[in-house]
Amino acid sequence: MRILTPDGEEREMRAVWFDDGIVKMIDQRKLPAKFEIFEAKSVEDVAYAIKDMVVRGAPAIGITAAYGMAQAALQNRGINEAYKILRDTRPTAHDLFYALNLMRDAIKNGGDPVSMAEKYANDIIGRCEKIGEHGEKLISDGYKILTHCNAGALAVGDWGTATAPIRKAHRNGKKIFVWVDETRPRLQGARLTAWEMVQEGIEHAIIADNAAGYFMRKGEIDMVIVGADRIAMNGDVANKIGTYEKAVVAHENGIPFYVAAPISTFDFSLKSGDDIPIEERTEEEVLFCRECRIAPKESRARNPAFDVTPAKYITGIITEMGIFRPDEIEILRR
């Protein structure tokens, strides 16, 4: 992705990469106020980076875990131990387990860990570009598109999932406008998606998550595109908390609701979304907004990080292999 560095330099870079034995990544906790690179020098550092959301987004978590496995192999750490440490970071995103299994098998079969991880990263990013090419066809000139959370280049490495069709449409000269849900509690929309739109020069406005329904009802949203953390066989989709609400309200207003995700996000072992484990994160994320405590000191909070959107609210799933209805997922298994 194209980045404008703080000194005004224009650079092409990825959200996470492997450099001289170190897993490096843009520190997504600090954006947009600060642009900093986080360096993970051990499998424990990599696990911390995933858990504390230095890096987040299902595909980027997968890539980071792949690099973490390669680093562990280079450092002669036990592969099963590294696997276990990385597996126990976050429970919902399927890409994490997909990448870990792939890397463990490859290393056990004597493959070169670093080139395997690079191949995995390049492969996912290439798949996301394909998602962009397929999804771009759904976007007409003048469209106003709502997205939730950040399923952007930062969440993948480059291109993004939900933002890949948006980036392609913009580069192809279509005039588009992006509504950015701020996405409490972690504000990935206001902080990260808005930052990406600024880098790419795409017209956008941030809204409180509460306002999406208002603009849908006023006819100011032509389509919704979101990412996914895990997709079950029946087409149910786990994604950032609030996705379910947006999908229901879009459905009620007859607005097409698309999910963009590479095949690595599909969990063919799960019959339905009810089987997807949902991470509940610390209440501090709700009780604080960035550094400010917003609630009485006596109050508690609940903080589910994801929800499940039933397939019936989803118009289509945009993958690297094309666009599918949720009930066509069976095809992808083959």
Add this chain to the structure above:
Amino acid sequence: MRILTPDGEEREMRAVWFDDGIVKMIDQRKLPAKFEIFEAKSVEDVAYAIKDMVVRGAPAIGITAAYGMAQAALQNRGINEAYKILRDTRPTAHDLFYALNLMRDAIKNGGDPVSMAEKYANDIIGRCEKIGEHGEKLISDGYKILTHCNAGALAVGDWGTATAPIRKAHRNGKKIFVWVDETRPRLQGARLTAWEMVQEGIEHAIIADNAAGYFMRKGEIDMVIVGADRIAMNGDVANKIGTYEKAVVAHENGIPFYVAAPISTFDFSLKSGDDIPIEERTEEEVLFCRECRIAPKESRARNPAFDVTPAKYITGIITEMGIFRPDEIEILRR
């Protein structure tokens, strides 16, 4: 309402009152971090307090405006000028116009302005207690109730509208639990409703607005009660931004959705919610979360403060005269 002052003292007080020619109010911008009293010494001060949301909530805005008119009369300010200054503060809440018309007519008819304003305040608060009595019957022991924004004692003076049934149920010994939507962008839920729940000792948890749908789908919400800023003849309800989304998702999950409001909130001159003017506030409220900027400096935001929930999503409207279906509002006109 019962307040625990910062020095641990227990006091019975209202959100806004008239004392020795000054309109005094709890500064709701500062809660829960600081408990401060704001003093409005002129009609301009009162207008500022309404506009800047020192005081907010439809019934409390009405009471504040009534005191503002009384103060203007005492200070020999032109009544028409005071009316105009106060009218131009906020466009959506109907109580503001209701109170201003009532006070202007009373003053012109030679009534005592201060006792008129006091009567108006006592009357609204009495009506809200009645809302509590009627609404309490809907709440079963063990209920988990979702509320959005703050339609509490702070938004009225005492009792609240949405919280009146909750307070009554709690005082009658029913075991209840309140889910508090934080309510971005101004966080009236996390800051004010949670603070009221703490004062009253009611069990509660704050959630990101995005999480309400998750808990509805899991069966952890038995009913929703919200307030209203204006209600049209067909039963459409304007209320804090996000109310519409919650109503649609509650409807989809078969969860009863109630609106609690005194008759002063009904605008019998409007056929439908489409006629209700919706205030759009400064984008800074979205771009900042309390004192922290959360978005890139290049990004813009949109900030509608209210939305309209169509009558079809509303189970009932709890008023001081009883509980009505939205299609029964005609009855109240008589």
